[in-house]
Amino acid sequence: MTAAAAPRRSPLLPMLAVAVMAVLLYLPLMVWANYGPAARSLASGADLGCPSALACATQLRNPVLPSPGQLAGGFQALSLPPTSPLSAPYNAVVTGGETLLGLALAVVVGLGLAVLLVASRSFERSTLPWLVASQTVPIVAIAPMLAVLLGQYGVQGFLPKAIIAAFIAFFPVAVGMSRGLRSPDALQLDLMHTYSASSGQTFRLLRFPASLPYLFTALKVAATAALVGSIVAEISTISFSGLGKMLAENSRASDTIALWVIMVYGAVLGVALVGLIGLIERVATPWKART
Amino acid sequence: MTVTARLSAPRRLSPLGPLALAASLAGLLALCLLLARSAAPVSGLPWLLGVLALLLVGAYGVRWVAGGEGRAAHVLPAAFTLLLGVLAAEALLRAYAVPPGLIPTPGLVLQSLWAARTVLLQDTLYTFGLEGLLGFLLGTVAGLLLALVVVRNRFLELGLLPYAALFSSIPIVALAPVIVKAVGLEWPSKTLVVAVTVLFPVVIGAVRGLQSAQPMHLDLMHTYAATPAQTFREVRIPTALPFVFNALKVGSTLALISAIVAEFFGTDGHGLGFRIQIEVGRFNLSVVWAAIVLSSIVGIAFFGLINLLERRFVVTGRAP
Numbered sequence: 001m002t003a004a005a006a007p008r009r010s011p012l013l014p015m016l017a018v019a020v021m022a023v024l025l026y027l028p029l030m031v032w033a034n035y036g037p038a039a040r041s042l043a044s045g046a047d048l049g050c051p052s053a054l055a056c057a058t059q060l061r062n063p064v065l066p067s068p069g070q071l072a073g074g075f076q077a078l079s080l081p082p083t084s085p086l087s088a089p090y091n092a093v094v095t096g097g098e099t100l101l102g103l104a105l106a107v108v109v110g111l112g113l114a115v116l117l118v119a120s121r122s123f124e125r126s127t128l129p130w131l132v133a134s135q136t137v138p139i140v141a142i143a144p145m146l147a148v149l150l151g152q153y154g155v156q157g158f159l160p161k162a163i164i165a166a167f168i169a170f171f172p173v174a175v176g177m178s179r180g181l182r183s184p185d186a187l188q189l190d191l192m193h194t195y196s197a198s199s200g201q202t203f204r205l206l207r208f209p210a211s212l213p214y215l216f217t218a219l220k221v222a223a224t225a226a227l228v229g230s231i232v233a234e235i236s237t238i239s240f241s242g243l244g245k246m247l248a249e250n251s252r253a254s255d256t257i258a259l260w261v262i263m264v265y266g267a268v269l270g271v272a273l274v275g276l277i278g279l280i281e282r283v284a285t286p287w288k289a290r291t
Numbered sequence: 292m293t294v295t296a297r298l299s300a301p302r303r304l305s306p307l308g309p310l311a312l313a314a315s316l317a318g319l320l321a322l323c324l325l326l327a328r329s330a331a332p333v334s335g336l337p338w339l340l341g342v343l344a345l346l347l348v349g350a351y352g353v354r355w356v357a358g359g360e361g362r363a364a365h366v367l368p369a370a371f372t373l374l375l376g377v378l379a380a381e382a383l384l385r386a387y388a389v390p391p392g393l394i395p396t397p398g399l400v401l402q403s404l405w406a407a408r409t410v411l412l413q414d415t416l417y418t419f420g421l422e423g424l425l426g427f428l429l430g431t432v433a434g435l436l437l438a439l440v441v442v443r444n445r446f447l448e449l450g451l452l453p454y455a456a457l458f459s460s461i462p463i464v465a466l467a468p469v470i471v472k473a474v475g476l477e478w479p480s481k482t483l484v485v486a487v488t489v490l491f492p493v494v495i496g497a498v499r500g501l502q503s504a505q506p507m508h509l510d511l512m513h514t515y516a517a518t519p520a521q522t523f524r525e526v527r528i529p530t531a532l533p534f535v536f537n538a539l540k541v542g543s544t545l546a547l548i549s550a551i552v553a554e555f556f557g558t559d560g561h562g563l564g565f566r567i568q569i570e571v572g573r574f575n576l577s578v579v580w581a582a583i584v585l586s587s588i589v590g591i592a593f594f595g596l597i598n599l600l601e602r603r604f605v606v607t608g609r610a611p
Contacts, residue, residue, distance in 0.1 A: 014450030033473070064473050122357030126368035136544050136590030138551045141567045141583055145576060152393060228462045232552070235464070236571075243465070251468045251556055259468050266465030267457070274460055 023068075031057045033064040066257045074257035075264075085241060088265045095243045096269050098158060098230040099223070100276075102165025106222060107215070109166065110173030114211075115203075117178040131171060139168050143229065144236035151237070161233040161242070168229040169222035176218025180211025213288055216281040223273040231266070243269070308355020312371060315349030319378035323398075326385040338386035342379050349375045395577035404581035411566070411578075411585055418562040419589050421478045422550040426485025427542060433486065434493030435535070441494070442501045452498065459491035463545075467553040476557045484553040489542040493535070500534030501527055536601040543597045547590045 031054070038056035050056040058067035066074070082089040113131070117124045143164045150160040184206050192202045234244025243266055250258040281288075322341060353375070357368040377397045384396045391399055404411065441448050467484050474480035504527050512522040554564025563582050570578045 011449040011453055014446050014448075015453055016450075018447070018450035018454065122354040122368060125357040125365060126353050126372040129369040130373065133587060133591050136547070136594055137583060137587045138548045138563075138590075141551055141564070141579070141586070144568075144571050145579065149393060224460050224462060228464050228552075231462055231464045235555070247465065247468060251472075254472070256469075256472050259472060263461065263465040263469050267461040270460035270462055271457060 026065075027068075030063075030065040030067055034058070034060055034067075037064060062254055062256050064256075066260055070257050071260060074261045078258060078261050088243070088246065088262060091241050091243050091246050092265045092269045094241045095227070095230055095234065096273060098161040098233075098242065099165050099226045099269075099273060101158065101162035102226045102230060103169055103219060103222060105162060105166035106169035106173050106226065107219070109170045110177055110218075113170070113174040114177030114181055117174065118181045118207075131174065135171050139164075139229065142167075143232045147233055147237035160237055161230045161239070164233040165226040165229040169219075169226040172218040172222045172225070173215065176214045176221075177211050180214030181207045183214065184210045212285050213281075216277060216285070219277045220274050223277055224270050227266070227270050227273060308352055308358075310352075311348045312352025312356065315345045315352055315375065316371075316378070318345040319349075319375065319382055322382040323378060323385065326382060335383075335387040339383065342382050342386075346375060346379055391577060392574040393576070395580055399577045400580040400584065403575075403577040404584060407578055407581060411563075411582055414561060414563045414566045414582070415585050415589055417478070418481075418550050418554065418564065418586070419547060419593075422481040422553070422562070423485055423546040423593075426482040426550065427489050427546040429482065430486035430489030430542065430546075431493050431539065434490045434538075435497055437490075437494050438497030438501060441498055448498070452495070455491050455494045459495065463488055463549045463552055467549070468556040471553060471556045476559050478559075478561075481550050481553040481558075481562070485546050485550050488545050488549045492538040492541045492545075496534045496538030497531060500531030503534065504530045532605050533601075536597065536605060539597050540594065540601075543593050544590060547586055547593070551586065 034057040035054065038054075038060055041060075042052075042056060050059055057063075058069065063070065078088040081087065084090060117128065146164055146167070147160050150163065181203075188206060188210075189202070192206055197205070231242070231244040231247065233239075234242040235248045239245045243262055246262050247259070250262065319342065322338065322345070326338070349371070353368050353371050356371060357364055381396050381398055384394060395403075437451075441451055463484070466487065470484050470487070471480045474483055508526045508530075509522065512526055517525070550562070551564035551567070554562045555568055558565040563586050566582050567579050570576070570582070
């Protein structure tokens, strides 16, 4: 690989440069986007408390693109105090917990499916096409109905969101695990055979450990998908906390700045979840060489 | 392949297989018809046991179908599984008299799919054509261009790629309301959401693919005194294509889903997402399921198209 041959440089400086460039590009774009609405509301005689449309562009109540100052203000308003049930960090933790519970469920279901897929060819042939097809189903569209349904049968609170998250996340896990369970090569399997290991022992000592790296790769993909699932579930069920609830409220109230802040929190949560899975991977598969 | 490589040994074909399958299908169909003609029974339990027994018989039949090696053994088991599942769901939903406002029976869904076909097809065209497909193309083209720039410039690679990985973990649902608020309620905002969600996988896949050319192949091109353009065409692009197609496959399923999600946050009254949201509110769930079925069909067809293109253009090997 050519990239590996070059001396490794720290990405910090280029990342910083790109970030500065992005901010410099964003500022004129923001003023340009907000100039029109500001000029229109000034022309309609609204008292915005600023002299010209150009000055108003950074202070609109509902900006097309918020100015950095407004974003900072929004962050302060939504983040402090972080333990309040109305603050974004608190709600992000709630959503993160639901997603993790969903991922745990997805691992259980995915492992079971993977074992069946590997063990029986007729099971694979009769269900794998539909498992693949289930990924093109807009599961997020089913989420509202699933939530109603689960509520009808007394499943409430944390669990429906976790189930919907699991519904989205189980597929990458099942596919990754079945690939992992098949990954031991003939030589390794023959060795187990010469030890006269039972198929249960082969599974426990060879197939399962061999599938773990695949599991974690799949979980990293599944994590963001599951996060989407739990947020959508929060939007469409009656929920009193979570990023989805905040999104729904602020989308209805057209609070653009809050939506931006929640988006950033959602992104941070997504990155944190993937990071957490990476951390667990390090502990669970210590034999894998790190680069 | 060694003996141990496959867990299940090949079975001998039994003549009972087709009989079991036919009996199971006929039995389930008869149950559905019986339940449709009589009023809802008092107790669902005997029906449940009957359906389960028929399903077991059917599973035996499906195993028989999946036994061979021909093309039929790859296609038919899945088709029969779907048929059995749909019939069993219909029978059970009728036997337990589940209100259609909770779960509509498959038959009801098909009826409303037919009854509302013009509206639903219009919505599908709007969501898939204007938003999904256009956004997909936009995101793919932008992603490939960005990848080309990033690969040629080491500074940008170090500075930009980490952000691409970062952005790709933003949940679509958090991104969509922001973009819809900024761009407006009409279709361009949804197209943009789709483009953004497709963009990052494509960038990451294409960059990884363009960098995965083997030094040996590059050296060989060098000894042929090939121009950089020739090397690019003959070595870099063929090695990058499997990676790009993997990203496109991910993107093809994401495109329709993100278009539908984006429509949840505001539309001008068209699209499958809008339809789903409206009909859920009216507890008209059979139309909702019809919309979901339609969008899945379109999604599978789109995924299949990308697969077909991959088979046409990627000559050998697969991305690891």
